Amino acid sequence: MLVHNSGNGCNVETGTDAEGGNDIDFSKRNTPDQDALIQLSKEAKKYGGTTYEDATILIDWAKEYKVDYHDIEMHPNRPGAASNVPHFHIGKTGHIPIIGNIPAWLKELIYDY
Structure with missing residues (x-):
């Protein structure tokens, strides 16, 4: 599941891995x-x-x-x-x-x- 969090003027996309565990931080993607x-x-x-x-x-x-x-x-x-x-x-x-x-x-x- 992916969730877009918006806070302090920043959009950060996070989610869970296939196992439903560890939060994945997609904010480090390349521009x-x-x-x-x-x-x-x-x-x-x-x-x-x-x-x-x-x-x-x-x-x-x-x-x-x-x-x-x-x-x-x-x-x-x-x-x-x-x-x-x-x-x-x-x-x-x-x-x-x-x-x-x-x-x-x-x-x-x-x-x-």
Whole structure:
């Protein structure tokens, strides 16, 4: 059963699980903007990554729409190819590689790490 509770200007959808037990709080669902950003990020990962310019746009949107993210980073001391190239994270997409050139100042930061 789902119930819409309205209080203090907030709409919160709650319900019970199939067993009739634990209350389920649906207020943590993504907004349409958050969903769109996560889908774009998944597509970028699926197709092998994105340019530096597009990565910065996705990261800016993550900040704006309050989606978890990791800025552009690299882990040279970790095993695995995905960690050893410049990449970023949006939500739970995992490593999204940066394809092509990155600015010289950023190269110095991440390669000298």
